[in-house]
Amino acid sequence: MAASQNFLHALVGSMSQGAAGNPTVAVIEAAFAHHDLHWRYINMEVTPADLSDAVRGAKAMGFRGFNCSLPHKVNVIAHLDGLGESAGIMGAVNCVVRRGDQLIGENTDGKGFLKSLVSVIDPRGKSVVLFGAGGAARAIAVELGLAGVKKITVVNRGEERGRELVELLRTKLKLEAELVVWNGDYAVPAGTDVVINGTSIGLYDGEARLAIDVHSLHSGMVVADVIFNPPRTRLLRDAEARGCIPVDGLGDAREPGHRGWSKFWDRASPSGRRGHAGGLGKRSRFMTEAAPPLLEMRGIVKSFPGVRALRGVDLTLHSGEVLALLGENGAGKSTLMKILGGAFCADAGSIAISGREMRFQAPHDSRAAGVAIIYQEFNLVPGLTACENIFLGQERTRAGFIERQHERQRAAELFRRLGVQIDLDAPCRRLTTAQQQLVEIAKALAFDARIIVMDEPSAALTSHEVERLFEIIRDLRRQGIAVIYISHRLDEIFTIADRVTVLRDGANVGERPIGELTRQQMIELMVGRELKDEFPKRSVAVGPSRLKVTGLQRGRAVRDVSFEVRRGEILALTGLIGAGRTEVVRLIFGADRREAGDIQLDGQTLAIRTPRDAIAAGIGLLTEDRKLQGLILGHSIRENFGLPNLDWLAADGFVNLRGEREEFARYVETLRIKVPHQEQHARNLSGGNQQKVVLAKWLARDCEVLIFDEPTRGIDVGAKYEIYLLMNELAAQGKAIIMISSEMPEVLGMADRILVMHDGRITGEIADVAHATQEQMMQLAVA
Template sequence: MNAALEMRGISKSFPGIRALADVDLVARAGEVHAIVGENGAGKSTLMKILAGVYQPDEGSISLNGERTRIAGPIDARKRGIGMVYQELNLVPDLTVAENIMLGSTPARLGFVRRRALTEAATSVLEAFDARIDPGAVLGSLTVSQQQIVEIAKAYAQRPSIIVLDEPTSSLSEHEAQALFHIVRRMRADGIAIIYISHRLREVLDLADQVTVLRDGRQIETRAAEGLTAGEMIRLMVGRDLTDIFPKREVPIGETVLEVDGLTRPGAFADVSLRVRAGEIVGLAGLVGAGRTEVARAVFGLDRAQSGEVRVDGAPVAARTPAQGVAAGIAYVPEDRKRDGIVPSASIKDNIALPVLGGLSTAGWISRGRERTMARTQVETLGVSPPVIERAVDTLSGGNQQKVVIAKWLAARPRVLILDEPTRGVDVGAKADIHEIIGELAAAGTAILLISSELPEVLAVSDRIYVLHEGRVSAELDRSEADEAAVMHAATGEAVRA
């Protein structure tokens, strides 16, 4: 088979991050080439280079044997590259036919040729054996039907290469089987298909070739035949833990946080977990597994439909963050710039936000108490520079994160939920933050830690709950947890076993 695509020696760096290093990818006509790897392995960066969103720092791209430069997304599309991202890129108020033919709508003298539009869309849907009304408004369809329309839109452009990024992440097993039929149909048509998925069983069912990425590097490319999910997991996670995440042994006390049967349809279902005083419990899972959604519901940012949350045995009706704070729960969000800080405000003002009531008398804030409290937190957490009047957006990422943590520590929570606490910070700041986490656990705080970095979860957690598609798929003690065991549960392999 001919190589529809050859990417050779692709490297890409961002400030402080080596995203890709000397990666090769060859996709052949009439073949499904799967790319697998942990979160942050470089899959998305590689595909954004193919789509023209990024330009590589080094390396070359050839299409059908001809070396080329992809100037941007429109250029990629003109060159026969179709992209189907995990997040649907459709217009809900338009019809199915209008969505499928977006960008290539048949027209004459500025007027849309409605009959030609419908016929063209119908032809694509029939090629997929998809029973979807081309005249239906897209927003009236199910998620699985919209996913098929998204792929049909890419297929309508007559591409030679189609990239499918987590196409089944929102689909049930039955719905996924309909999608697999479409993938096999496109392969039979001679299209080169690049398939990205965390669901290893479907990779083994569909793929002809598999490339494993880890930490921005190509670990191995081999035929899918004879490959097992266990082998893929070992290739994906083959890293050693480092001293960046030291584990501090502390006494474990009584249960502080209890979550029973927490459910929010479409996000997570029947989630139950326990966190004890002084215990660090990891919440692991792949992107889209529901980790952040569970944390937000426990804190009160989002409302669960059913289930119960208790702190120290007392039921918590956390329908707002204020109610969560009043119950003794604090939440450090994954996106600190959007949800964790007021960037233009001072360190002092940010730290004081959750405790303004305690700093006030008859509605007047005591500035002296506010400054004393802020200085104490800055000194305790080692915020640098320790200037409490300084705007937070002038600090480094690691020090901004320390301010977010300081803000909640001032509220003296019984439960601290940390969502990606070391994302986007340098190695030194990671070590500092984990030292702080260890000190908090030693002081008896119950800590729920969410991280996409498996070495982080494994190194500091006393126990780990693993989520797969919104449900708890495993509970692992520290003694039995390793990267392979977590990945088995995160990809659903443990559930099936």
């Protein structure tokens, strides 16, 4: 007997990683019920390792189709029978549809926008200005190219991402395209027919301003915005006032889902029927209404002995938003986030999540409320493996035993999602700083959090790893997860953030959409003054050779390295993480035993076997990790200052405490170290002030050679400038400076000469720094 129709369901669904809590399920199931459809929407948690089996299983079970999100948008292609035109050009799929016995990958992300645009103008032969080069802008650009536009000018803050989009349009679509790096208000060229905002500027904020010269808009020009909430953005209101034809983002928000569903149905989706509440689009109508903030922190106050860290700070965060939290070291960013994370209790103020007031007495309270924190200070157990650290406190057990194999599989999936390989069985103490940072990120991703705080997450990552991190953040944003992103790398903020909140001296001094701020304005808000040059100018005559190393060798980590540093010179040693930069300076400092090679200072050969020998010879090293190697965090800053200086601070076995305090007080004033008193424990200082304490102890030794290993990592722009001034002053005194840095603008801005390393060797020297480029450095770094 044939089964009743009530017991037969057409299957559709979604394949993603981090699928838990996906609100799309409730929306679509409600729509099915509203339209009396015998369909089911299956929300599937699919790991990269299981993707092939999942696709085959969906095909075998007769799925009509499924949505596909990161990390599968690209990798799913290998398991499909074919691609639609847009998906083939973009190399990414957002939905898979069944056609007969084949599964075809489609990309509908830009089709809704094109439909809205075609309703007011025929795009064929038109000239378009497109703001942005992210996922939305990329999809729109491809659809415009397929629709026959004449030219697309991509206006973007980041050059690399913009250039990638322009090259795609030129090579795949044979389209005339150019890139304009966005800086300040952009004047739309005469002859432009269509202007499109493809960025997130204006999302949830009707007053957010796109940095465009509205006077360059002319009557009859079409101005479109992908922002759907609010539908009438400031850009569209300004455009209407100039006589332009506005196109809002509501069609773009709904249509990709409609297109996907029409392909599953072979007819229009119910969400396309006017007057019906049960939408099946990417965002239903009721989802586009203004929603209350996911997080509200109001009037937060926190004091420590002698310091008022927070002075009534307010902070709001919306679902699916990336909020950049900026400020100098000591401004209160970490304290505010530790209160959110339950590590500190506020003295006054309130915290609400989804409108419900919360009281966090401990970190587990915050975690239970859906908050995950990646602190700037590594929170790892050195003796445990990478895998054990990730799941510490959330182990899965059966019959009282931890399921280690399950943990290993999940950890491997997390690292594949980050695009890196980590030895899961290696104790964290053996991992590099960059690898430990990746373990911290994987640890946070292992929680099903609604709010993720990332405090300097990219500080020790390569550019490739940072870009992969940004891809993950964008995917989290699409899932409705909110991210608070703390970084002193301002270029990252322009790339990833929707909105910016700035703290100074424990107070909120600015909160604006990213499109309303320039880099210079950000810096001025943070430091409270104008910095005319990011890198201070200097004019120092470089003298004869001071430090010379010849034939340094240690296994494959350092292979036949030779160079010299001259009097008054800042020599930059750069390259990708793992290239051997830190290993070279550790050999010079005697921290590691060299297998071969000579070290000379002012023509004299040095017998350096230990750091004590290097210090005695006049060589100082500011280590890459100031917390683990540069300071004893449980001791006072005065004691830390005195450790390498005991030979002249002590007499007859006793430390001259008065002399130590007086000498240290001089450096506290000179370096402007913000500290209530000298007995403050080093762990209670901000990153920038900790770095200054490390610098002070080496300055007190009057070293002839100073090695700065990542001297500004995790330090705000104001403190960076002060460090740069000190480096210039030391060079002017005739010191020889070696600077290791992963930040290429810093290298180009500070160095007199650059050595680039790869795989333990020096692969090139750049003497003409004034005309050097980041591309030139990168070519040498991967040689």
